[in-house]
Amino acid sequence: MSAVMENIMGDNAKPAAEAPAAVRGAEAANEARAATPAPAAAPRAARRRIAGSGAFMRIVPPLLGVAVLVLVWQIIALKNSSFPTPLATLQEAISMFSDPFYRNSPNDQGIGWNVLASLQRVGVGFGLAALVGIPLGFAIGRVQFLSAMFGPIISLLKPVSPLAWLPIGLLVFKSANPAAIWSIFICSIWPMIINTAVGVQRVPQDYMNVARVLNLSEWKILTKILFPSVLPYMLTGVRLSIGTAWLVIVAAEMLTGGVGIGFWVWDEWNNLNVPHIIIAIVVIGVVGLILEQALVALAKAFTYEQVSN
Template sequence: MTLKHLLSRVVPPFMGLALLVGIWSLVSITSTNNFPNPTDTFWQAVDVFSNPFYSNGPNDQGVGWNVWSSLKRVALGFGLAALVGIPLGFLIGRFEFLSRMFNPLISLLRPVSPLAWLPIGLLVFKGANPAAIWTIFICSIWPMVINTAVGVQRVPQDYMNVARVLNLSEWKIVSKILFPAVLPYMLTGVRLAVGTAWLVIVAAEMLTGGVGIGFWVWDEWNNLNVKNIIIAIFVIGIVGLVLEYALIKLATAFTFEEVQS
């Protein structure tokens, strides 16, 4: 890798971060509400991350435990959504009758705000934790259903004609023809869904309480600790970035050009 290429990869991100810190510093200087500056927030972050897994009771735990609790909820809700959404997307894309049946329902329910589903979860499941998982499930299922169905519908008709001539079973059609062709669309849906799930859990935990990064933000606001709120914002962004990067690497592990691009 040449020096010019290295600089072209490294310098722009650092310039973006410098711009962010500069604007942040300007806001803290001109603010009349004692808005924390980058230096004070940095040293607060050092203190926060010096012991991220302390536990002083159910409502006083380190940032590490809060992130871990949120990730567990996301994994469970997202996993359930994948188990339901991907097969449902295959069925909707494969059979026109099911497509006509489910498309109005998806169009009706998909635009609903994530937090509108939270009271329904609290009513049905009688608990904050399952209600949060339900909210993640119902909001992250739509990208996987829609993208998978679109991928199935865009499979070239020639492939299906060959399958018909060879008299392949439905399982053979799905496993040998549809799945490889639909995989890029499916992974796109998964990437969109996990981003949605991570956004939703932060908002849901603010309302339901308990251990979680969203509750940690709300608790710090009640304590008027703005520095910890800013730290939490960066933690949420970094975790979301890591999740996105992990799914991109998963996608590029396959040899499909559509996925790699």
């Protein structure tokens, strides 16, 4: 009887003796899990490092570039007393932009009016070039006969400097303003024609075969197949044209006179006002950059990328 009781007591005592070991194992496992970092912590830290590196590359290198430019500018100003320092130019710019739209006389207006006058000429000439160049590019790309007919003419006239066309404009229009617009038109039209025609010629032949099988009209082919496919090429031509147009208008206005940023630069040179010339150069660059980036954003919005399987 006592042996049986001892056996029973021994069997009941075993779990009690083994329980502390099991508890200790569970506690050790919990401690190990607590000590182990969360799986998302490492990727989150890596993402923060990548974001910080990206912000560093976006901010610091441009600032260093500007600092180098200002340093070189300061050195040139120290070597040449007639050249204004960055600080003197900044003070003059603050004074100028405090009232950019004053108007004392037709030949004495603020820089804001001159920029707007130049933009107006660019807008008219560029718009006319788009109205003529884009449809002509579609026609040249679509019809082989027109491509062969206009190809030599475009190759001959495209390398001609836009300012070489200015005397022709003065001779034909008898006025400086239409002549400047004519120069913008003739320099803006070539990139639009060429890029649009190339875009039409690079439309996949399978698309045209499907259109032929479905017996689509030429209007349906133009609006449903050609235009969506050619749009990125066309916008690239437009972007190139606007940059060229803004370059040409400054030089054309120096020769034709009147109100405009080009004439304003030339007038300030005649007055030996070098700080104003430097300010005008910066303004011309900023306006050109804004026009360029606006069209780049437009082109990206309408550019379709093929998704790989």
